[in-house]
Amino acid sequence: MGQSSQGELPLVVADGPLAPAILERLAGKVALLPWRAIEDGPQDEVVGLYTYGHPQVDGALLDQFPRLKVISNYGVGVDHICLDAARQRNIPVGNTPGVLDGATADMAFALLLASARRVVEGDRYARSPAFTAYDPGYMLGREVHHATIGIVGMGRIGLQIAKRAAGFDMRILYHNRRERTDLPPGLNAQYVSLEDLLRQADYVVLSVPLTSETRGLIDSGALAKMKQTATLVNVSRGPVVVTDDLVTALATKQIAAAAFDVTDPEPLPRNHPLLAMDNLVLVPHLGSATVQTRERMAEMSVENLMAGLNDQPLPWRIA
Numbered sequence: 024m025g026q027s028s029q030g031e032l033p034l035v036v037a038d039g040p041l042a043p044a045i046l047e048r049l050a051g052k053v054a055l056l057p058w059r060a061i062e063d064g065p066q067d068e069v070v071g072l073y074t075y076g077h078p079q080v081d082g083a084l085l086d087q088f089p090r091l092k093v094i095s096n097y098g099v100g101v102d103h104i105c106l107d108a109a110r111q112r113n114i115p116v117g118n119t120p121g122v123l124d125g126a127t128a129d130m131a132f133a134l135l136l137a138s139a140r141r142v143v144e145g146d147r148y149a150r151s152p153a154f155t156a157y158d159p160g161y162m163l164g165r166e167v168h169h170a171t172i173g174i175v176g177m178g179r180i181g182l183q184i185a186k187r188a189a190g191f192d193m194r195i196l197y198h199n200r201r202e203r204t205d206l207p208p209g210l211n212a213q214y215v216s217l218e219d220l221l222r223q224a225d226y227v228v229l230s231v232p233l234t235s236e237t238r239g240l241i242d243s244g245a246l247a248k249m250k251q252t253a254t255l256v257n258v259s260r261g262p263v264v265v266t267d268d269l270v271t272a273l274a275t276k277q278i279a280a281a282a283f284d285v286t287d288p289e290p291l292p293r294n295h296p297l298l299a300m301d302n303l304v305l306v307p308h309l310g311s312a313t314v315q316t317r318e319r320m321a322e323m324s325v326e327n328l329m330a331g332l333n334d335q336p337l338p339w340r341i342a
Contacts, residue, residue: 033332035071036060036088038078044321045075045097052329061087071095071332073324074104082108093331096341097324098311099123102233102260106342117327117337121179122319123311127230128183130310131258134282135172135226138254138304140164165225165252165279168192173224175217175240176231176259177203184228185212196220221248226256233260243268246277254280258310261287270296273303284310 031054038058041049049055053071058078060066069088074080074096085091085108094109094116101118109116137143141164148154148162172188174181177197186207188195195212197203202214221227227249231237241255242265249255255278257264266287272278274296282304286297289308297303311320327337 033071034066034069035073035328035332036066036069037073038075041073041075042317042321044318045325048321048325049328053332065089071328073097073328077103080104080108082111085109085112085114092334093117093328093337095324095328095331095337097320100232100260101341109342115331115337115340116342117324117331117339118341119320119323119327120339120341122323123316124179124183126313126316127180127258127310128187129313130284130306131180131184131228131230131256132187134256134258134284134304134306135228135254136167138256138280138282139167139226143304144301165254167226170194170225171196171223173197173215173220173227174212175220175227175229176237177206177212178230178232180258181228181230182206184230185210196224217245218248221245222250224253225250226254228256229259229263231259231263233262238262239265241265241268243271246272249278251276252279254278254282256281257283257285259285261285261289266297273297273300276302280304284308 033053034056035053036056036058056069061084065087067090070090070092072080072091072094074094080094080103082105091114094104094114096104096116096118099118099120101116104116106116141162145162168191171194174184174197177199181197185195185197189210196215197212198215198217198220206212229241240263246268264287269281273281280302284306285308291297323339327339330337
């Protein structure tokens with residue numbers, strides 16, 4: 024295992040501050056350097072990178088660490104890491120797949136329900152001086168049960184979203200790079216083109232990874248195909264949606280509402296027009312933010328890191 028010049032613990036550069044669950048697992052195993060150490064230029068003694076948030080990792084950065092043995096990512100999304108650059112340098116990259124599927128699907132449905140039933144607006148109104156009498160005709164939402172959901176990206180998370188939709192007796196449409204033939208028996212999910220999904224769905228839910236194919240996937244053209252009564256839910260990555268086009272669609276009521284866990288940029292500037300829109304429900308990237316999921320992510324990411332430092336195969340290697 025590569026060690027520091029003091030002959031002690033292997034040096035690992037990490038962005039942070041890291042969560043206590045991670046620090047506890049790393050204590051006595053590695054010596055941590057802050058991400059700003061990268062600014063000091065090449066460092067021969069660094070043998071590990073641990074990406075906690077979404078710091079950009081490209082070939083130029085990797086070349087600063089000629090003895091680098093492993094990159095371990097806290098989370099499943101690795102769009103901030105240039106996997107090709109890592110492969111070219113024979114540096115294994117690990118992530119934490121599977122563990123956050125259910126939690127992210129829960130968040131997708133929390134956003135969908137909150138938007139449909141105007142929960143955030145209702146909470147704000149219920150706490151305000153304006154709420155002095157019950158009005159049965161005020162703040163009407165839209166029903167979720169028996170509505171049509173369109174899931175863009177039927178991977179692990181998309182499948183969990185579909186299972187929850189089935190519990191609400193929803194009609195389930197999905198679009199993927201290809202039709203899935205391994206869906207659970209009894210899950211009546213129909214494979215359709217993206218255009219058909221956008222035209223038919225009452226709730227369009229995005230659960231795709233960020234790639235060159237999905238960046239800007241939902242632009243003005245895609246939004247124009249959606250129903251005026253439809254809601255767009257995003258639990259994937261912010262750049263999957265063109266932000267300016269979303270602003271226009273919500274402001275002009277081209278679509279009824281949106282509910283986002285992620286944005287582009289993230290966070291949005293504090294004076295951004297989206298922040299003033301009542302027909303947008305917005306949370307600060309909480310898709311996998313549960314106690315149980317974060318504990319497991321810490322465990323898996325540290326296992327990946329330590330395996331790489333010890334010249335062993337990564338348990339969860341993505342590149």
